[in-house]
Amino acid sequence: MTRKDSGVPTVRLKSITKRFGDVVANDEIDFTLEQGTVHALLGENGSGKTTLMSILYGLYDQDSGTIVVDGEPREFDSPRDAMEAGVGMIHQHFQLVGPMTVLQNIILGHEPASNGLVDESAARDDIEAICSRYRFDIDRHLDTPIRDFDLGVRQRVEIVKTLYRGANILIFDEPTAVLTPQEVDQLLEMMRELTETGCSLVFITHKLDEALAVADQITVLRDGKAIDTVAADETSEQELARMMVGREVLFDRESRETVPGEPVLEVNGVRVDGDRGLEQVSGVDLAVREGEILGIAGVQGNGQNELIEGIAGLRPVTAGTIRFDDKKITDLSRRHRIESGIAYIPEDRQTEGLVQDYDLVRNALLGNQTISPYVSSGIIDWSAVHDHAETIIDEYDVQAQNANSEAISLSGGNQQKFIVGREIMRDPDVMIASHPTRGVDIGSIEFIHNRLLELRDAGLAVVVVSSKLEEIQRLSDRIAVMYEGEFIDVVDPDKVTEEELGLLMAGRSRDESGEEDEEMHITEANKDMTTKGTEKGDDTDTTVTDSRDGGV
Amino acid sequence: MNIAAYATQNRMRFGAGAAIVLVSMVFISWFDLPLADILTVGFLTRSLQAAAPIALTAIGGLYAEKSGVFNIGVEGFMIFGAVNTAAITWLVGGKTAGQSALWIAILTSTLIILLFALVFAVLMIRYKADQIVAGLAVWLIGLGFGPFMAVLLWGSQNSPGLASIDNLTIPVLSKLPVVGPLLFNISPLVLLTVLGTVAAWVVLYHTRYGYWIQAAGENPEALDTAGISVTRVRYAAVIFSGVMAGLGGTVLMAHAGSFTGTGETMVSGRGWIGIVAYLFGNYNPIGAALAALLFGGLDMLQIQFQTVGINLPNRLVNLFPYIAVIVVLTIWGSTRVPSAVGEPYESEE
Amino acid sequence: MSDSNSETARDVLDRVAAAMLKMSIIERFVISMAAIILALFVGLLVVATTGYNPAAFSQNMLEGAFGSEAAIAQTLMFTTLFILTGVSVSIAFRAGVFNIGVQGQFIVGGFATVLSILWTAPLLPEGTIGGVILIIVGTLAAIVAGGAYAAVPGILKAYGGANEIVTTIMLNFIAIGTVGWLVEGPFRGEGQSAPNTERLPEYAELPQLIYNSPSFSVVGLGVAFLIAAIIAILMSRTSFGYDIITSGHQESAAAYSGVNAKRMVVITMTVSGMVAGIAGAIFTIMIQGYYSDPAGIGSYGYDAIAVSLLAANHPLGVIPAGLLFGSLDSAGSYIGLSSDVPAELINGTVGLVVLFIAAPELFRMAAKRTGLGGDEQ
Amino acid sequence: LGGNDGNGGGSGNGATNIALVSSPAGFDDDAFNDLALEGLKSAQKEHDIEINKVEETQQAQYQSTQSELAQTGKHDLIVLVSYNHTQALTQNAADYPDQNWMLINDHVDESNVAGYTWANHQMSYLAGVLGGTLTTEEFAQGSGETGPENAQIGFVGGVDESLINAFEQAYIAGAKWVTENVNVNVGYIGNYTDTDTAADIASSQYDAGADIVYHAAAAAGRGVFEAAQAKGRFAIGVDSDQSQTLPDFQDVILGSAVKYINEGTREVATAVAKDNFKSVSGENILTLEDEAIDCVIGQAFEGDLPGVVDKNLEEAKQGIINDEIKVPCTATGCNGS
Ligand SMILES: Nc1ncnc2c1ncn2[C@@H]1O[C@H](COP(=O)(O)OP(=O)(O)OP(=O)(O)O)[C@@H](O)[C@H]1O
């Protein structure tokens, strides 16, 4: 599979243009991938990264421009053609079939067959060969359904699948968005190893540090145009950020002036079960004060989600109490909690925070169904709701045609801004924000962060859950680290390094001397995932779907 | 998936099946019923016959649903299968139609249903028809045009007596006690159903096409990005489901020897039971066939009870399978429906 | 797609066309009409190919639906039932719950009407006042029975995860079987040789204000209109309706906004069943006057699915859609009496209407092909 | 009208117009509905009669079907098959006092109604005598056989309800009158159309040892004959001589309990054609004495059955007519069970 280094670039895209209706997703983009290198693609949401790579992978036809692979011009009508030319893509949303086994997922579409029956043992040999060659550890799990695994394993399966199909040009579309810091490290490591065996990689990401860490070359897209291509060792985060958004972006942690007041939200000994009836939160105590942001950090699946859903009233609490404003709210329904002043920005804007095929007016009513002036004694005042939607759109800089646009027509960042606006304008006493900037571009991240900080300064109690350490560190006044359903530690963001946080999230308290043992580590994590199961949240960013009950 | 794995995965289902059998047994011994008079060889044969149409329909339906298309029109396809077979038998053989006329009808009817199913598949897949509604429509169309055809041909919603299929009798072996009449003096269509069940199981779990069907229903994009046309896989599965349901109707008619179009027609809810059978069988063809046998057996058990003089209100006893269906669905409503069922798939082209 | 000038012009047209297509009411209407016309066309084609005269058949259909006072009364009688059952279906479908069990709820409701009226009649004075009270009692009983019968699959779905499509269909069969047994045995009327209940008292009858027909009263139609209007307001102007519809669109978002999704499923089914119960009450009081084996009372609950879809599940749209199906049914029964064309054809044609309505894409594509969609010119 | 039958002439001028509305089982049942039609057709031979056949299988529609037919004003007589019409007719007979109706198998007390009921119980009793006699005889012919070793017969009914219960009870009584210790298996289908279930029930009874099965299941009864052929046993038909109406099954149909419904419809049609409806209106219960019912031997078996069969049948008929034999139930049903 290794190719001779001929000096010809592995992939050359020349002047690629692609339109969707009147959106020019790619505008005469040139792109070159050199043999045996990692080439990062950066750009804000909607800048055209996925589109460009989908063209290379044969999912879309370009309107104009040419694709040259290994010096030969190519026409890809389908991914099958692209695969034959050695191009494989690991999608932002994993393309796995939950109930099928790891092995079946890997060979799907390329099954070896004898006498009309699939020859799984032949496939097994091939896969084991690939695993040992690229040092993947998934061959132990070949007969387990993929849905039993966490995202890290799923991603490795995706990579092996691509390699199994004979790809040596691998496209990774935002592979790190859903991974824990440790998994990200492993992935980057793996990517370097792949280039050593002769593969060429395209790496789409929003994270500048990752691009700098692993890439040889970096191309920045903005509004469908290629702004520049630079060598990774000749640029900086600041420069890349400037290219992406077209202006300077501040990343520094701001110091705060206000002093936190009395505790508003108190949680004592709370226990919460996850979707599969297993306890995910095992006795958590916390108190959030007025004018304070409490950050909750943790690797996904350690109960953060269940905890805040318990507080927000979306999940029953099996033990312990929740007090809000000195009143016990443990048994209040979700609706009563909304009414009493708890705002909640959900992790999953697509399925929870918005009704995708409602327009923004009807979405503005979501959660406000019992709140005047929008509704009085059960009757909706639609004109008041309409005004409300327009106010959110204006004040929170939501890019939408008008209030009657459907939510689905908004990009992810704009959807998020709309939700943030709606929740803040509810004038709450407590704001709970879960992964408030996931998948949001840098400009919008800054905007949302500033809004949250303003809330704090206005004296609200704010809880932020995030797996992005940089976000947690920037926003929080205190950071609680959650591990296996408990707070393993509460730390001061000014006195902790990212490395220390990372270790805490991996379950090691600060005084333990952390001797790194990679292999051990992976097995731990896997065991974790298979026994405990990945709880809600994991599936939201992948298309591997888990059991969906009854309904059609 | 091998049988043992299936069995362990579906402990609950087997448990429920066993429980139903057990309850019947307890009932039988409680009332000191003449067990030997109830569980006769004839009873088993009739149960197999009653199960065959349901099993065929269930297997077709599960293929469609596994591939991501909920074909709730199977009841309608059964009606068409039954009426077509009756009509062709009549056209070929008249009132004195024989076995050859019947076989010709079985084959021709299957071809005609194939065309119907193709049209249906085009509507479902190419024109993205709402699967629930289109399926119900097929039922309504069957309920209308089935009897319509009967009235055209015979001036009545019911056909006259035509021909029913002869048993396949193997001379010496059929004289063996119990297994003889059960296995060697058997309707060829029952035999076909058994073979079809096994074949459907092999195809689903051990061939490439089977893999693709599963992927098409769970995550069509994964299949698409693997370079397999989701659309083609679904076409094949939907057409197959229509044909199988049609065949179910055909078998029903070939065993009865005539077509009845009054009321809910002679199909009378068997298509719906077929759907439940594959849910009960957890989308496994063999599981579905066993569930069909359970439903067929329950129906026939009721008759055995009458024969030995246990007089239960017959109209109520007939409801037992329907109640069983509800109980079964509720006890584990968590029957996992393939994720992408009901969503039309459009490849990104 | 070469000349950039024509391309922009085309783009504008595209956008206009797209916007037109988005105007869901107009689009829905056009598609519905197209579906009906296509289905009728196929029906006539069948008539012609089976050797009958399609022109005579069409004329017969018109006569059967609107040709005489009796025909109109008959049409409106069916319309009344279709509006009510259609509204019932629309409530559930709007909430994303597939209540295919309207037929069963309709039967159980209607039977409850008969029983409650027969039981209370001896306690009340005869005559108009007694009649009015009996009608109210009977209708309330139907509402309760229909609602309760629909709540069962709702509860099974919400708390047991049982697929409501299957359970409601099973419950239809169970309703038919059980009520069938009850009218054959325990509740058979004194001295009835047929399996029928006692007849309702003469005075428990809706008044014949217009049209002298044994089975139609304009009061029944009025009730149907009233229910459709009430449900329309409930759906569009109340937070209850918003909750229902939100649950139908996206259950997780509804839960986020404070809707208890499970309870919503049960409530939706119950409300839907209550309306089906009213339809059952109207059927017994206005049309039949007693209860017989429900295997033979028609398939209003199933046809209602078509009615509701034709109306895009809008309670007001159900009114014209109900009228259409009412006319078809009325024409069908007339054809059965007055011509040789088998009346079953009408049922098949109704099925075709449903089939075509299920596939709006068919007409969108056809419109594009023929340029009628505003795509080309 | 489709334009080809009937000329819109009301009563009095031209042909006599008769509408015939089916029972829910529909026409072509080779029994009940067909017999009613046959009677009208034979009346047609002597008089100028137009027949309008209306198949309606939904009971809920009978009210409007009847009133629509009556409203046209062009039918001199509307014949309604089966008691499913009774409720609707109670209303319509009063609403359309000028319309003449004939109701088969039940009666409505109005002067414009001729109610005709046949003594189902008597003919079933005779069927029981036939079955009860032969089950203990050694006899094989056609496709069936029976032997003396066990006295066991069967009964397959349509719907388990009063009317059919009368068939069942009388049949059992008839069989016991001949053979005290006869064992009767009883099964009900649940409707009158499902031949498949009928066959299953009969098969089950044959398996259990029954030699002869009598059915009262209208169109579904054909399933019983199929089962008889498959199992090599005998069956008894109902309503008409089914060895004639279903010649395919001649070889197993020992006999049939017949009621001459055709005679009834012919009688009424003739009366109407002669403008003399009064002569038939009111309740008419037709019995053995009127020679309106009988138990006839099947085509293929005439003269071949053991002599004791004829002897017993004759004896039973005499007994019934002389009131020496008390047949349980009545023509319209049995409320004892
Ligand atoms: N299938 C499609 N139909 C219509 N427009 C599309 C489609 N896919 C992408 N677009 C448009 O093309 C533009 C580029 O989208 P693309 O998905 O390539 O962005 P991206 O850079 O991958 O963004 P992100 O970082 O958010 O993933 C967007 O503005 C989007 O509106």
Ligand SMILES: Nc1ncnc2c1ncn2[C@@H]1O[C@H](COP(=O)(O)OP(=O)(O)OP(=O)(O)O)[C@@H](O)[C@H]1O
């Ligand atoms: N298939 C499609 N058809 C039409 N528009 C699309 C399609 N796919 C994407 N878009 C549009 O492209 C824009 C960006 O899409 P994209 O999915 O890349 O958003 P995003 O910002 O990356 O959100 P997220 O991070 O949640 O994925 C949105 O305006 C979206 O509406």
Ligand SMILES: [Mg+2]
């Ligand atoms: Mg992207």
Ligand SMILES: [Mg+2]
């Ligand atoms: Mg994105």
